[in-house]
Amino acid sequence: MTAARPGNNLKAELAQFKRRRIREEASHLFYRHGYEGTTIDAIADKLQVTKPFIYSYYKNKGEILYDIAKLGITLSLEALERCLVIPGSSWDQLKLVVDEVTRIIVENQEYIVVYLREEKNLDPQQARAIREQRSAFDHRLAEVLASGDAVGEFxxxxPALTATTIGGMMSWVALWYQPGGHWSEAEIITHIIRSVERLVAVRGRQEAAPAPRR
Amino acid sequence: MTAARPGNNLKAELAQFKRRRIREEASHLFYRHGYEGTTIDAIADKLQVTKPFIYSYYKNKGEILYDIAKLGITLSLEALERCLVIPGSSWDQLKLVVDEVTRIIVENQEYIVVYLREEKNLDPQQARAIREQRSAFDHRLAEVLASGDAVGEFxxxxPALTATTIGGMMSWVALWYQPGGHWSEAEIITHIIRSVERLVAVRGRQEAAPAPRR
Structure with a gap:
């Protein structure tokens, strides 16, 4: 944040913190009981706050769902754009994207599952906005694949169908990953990177080393 | 069916037909309005039958959901077992499995989406039974991968992680495929077969020809 007055910053930070906590608890409840089975009262109870407190941060339950639903794709698009400006080969860039986005999916698993389950409960315009972001992601990924193919690297x-499948390979992790389960986050990310490497038939190099830990 | 009395057969066929039609219309409604947003009355209305008619085929709404939810995995497991007894290399068998199962997923897309969305509304024991079938599928698939790897074919x-990812590549199609959309069923099946071929790094052969149409 770049605002000059620290007092304003803290206020904004606190508001963001409160919104995040509301979103988190709402997501747990949506995950367990479904969107329709969750009331604003239940969310307020979980946080031990009043209903008007919730309403001062979110207009209604649908706005909380929208905030949850768009999180995964917003972070993924940001990561994609960040990775694609780093100089390197198409594979260097693709590997970075797959690494970062798979990590985002693992770490925001519950939000992604709630989105996939509850998409039909989103306001149609908001659902469309998220779908457009998802298309934009696939489209940008397809461009990377097409560039790599054009220079003989992949x-x-x-490219479009392959980008969709790579998106699916990453997103599917949200539907089965269990924290503390058989495979660690790092193992899964490495597996997805190697799978994508084979899928695009990267030429003239050994298979990727395990993803660096940051 | 092998029963000797044709009269009994027709009766059983009709009962099956009615159950299938109830399941179909219920699935359309669950898909559009969610499981919780759909009543037995609405299902009866759609079929222009009475509520007691529905109850004579399904104990309750949960039983209809269970019937919908288990369909995709039941068909997929049957296809898997059918393909694995056909003589051939590991890749011959795997290719057949991917072909048949991707077709099942495309053709039962709505049922699969309803299952993924509404799993939390299943009776816990029934949800567990389906999860066990899904594990059994992944486990059998992993065995095929391990055999192919052992003989140097893949x-x-x-194998377990790769089987999960192959399952995901196929299942993900249910979440984006649009009948009459940009890609035909045959194109998608061919794409998934070729992707799996690369994923398991099939040795010493050209890439798969397009899936045969049956």
């Missing part, structure tokens, strides 16, 4: 017959 | 470091 072998990708249908 | 190169698969972690």
């Amino acid at each position: 072998r990708v017959e249908d | 190169r698969v470091e972690d």
Whole structure:
């Protein structure tokens, strides 16, 4: 944040913190009881706050769902744009994207599952906005695949379809990953990077080393 | 069916037909309005039958959901077992499995989406039974990968993780496929077969020809 007055900053930070906590608890409840089975009262109870407190941060339950639903794709698009300006080969860039986005999916698993389950409960315009962001992600990813194919680095017959499948390979993790389960986050990320490497048939190099830990 | 008395057969066929139609219309409604937003009355209305008619085929709404939820995995497991007894290399078998299961997923897309969205509304024991079937599928698939790896036909470091990812690549299609959309069923099946071929690093052969149409 760049505002000059620290007092204003703290206020904004606190508001953001409160919104995040509301979103987190709402997500737990949506995950366990479904969107329709969760009331604003239940969310307020969880946080031991009043209903008007919730309403001062979110207009209604639908706005909380929208905030949850857009989180995964917003972070993924930001990561994608960040990775694609780093100089390197198409594979260097793609590897970074897959690493970061798989991590985002693992770490925001519950939000992504809630989105996939509850998309039909979103306001249609908001649902469309998220779908457009998802398309934009696939489209940018397809461009990376097409560039890599054009310079002979990858072998990708249908970049758009392959981008969708790579998106699916990453997103699917949200539907089965269990924290503390058989595979660690790092193992899963490494597996997805290696799988994508094979999928795009990266030429003239050994398979990727395990993803660096940051 | 092998029963000797044709009269009994027709009766059973009709009962099956009615159950299928109830399941279909219920699935459309669950897909559009969610499980909780759909009443037995609404399902009866759609079929222009009475509520007691529905109850003579399904004990309650939960039983309809269970019937919908288990369909995709039941068909997929049957296809898997059918493909694995056909003589051939590991890749011959795997290719057949991917072909058949991706087709099942495309053709039962709505049921699969309803399952993924509404799993939390299943009776816990029934949800567990389906999860066990899904694990059994992944486990059998991992065995095929491990056999192919053992004879040097594939190169698969972690058969269980790779089986999960292949399951995800196929299942993800249910979440984006649009009948009459940009890609045909045959194009998608061919794409998934080729992707799996690369993923398991099939040795010593050209990439798969397009899936045969049956």
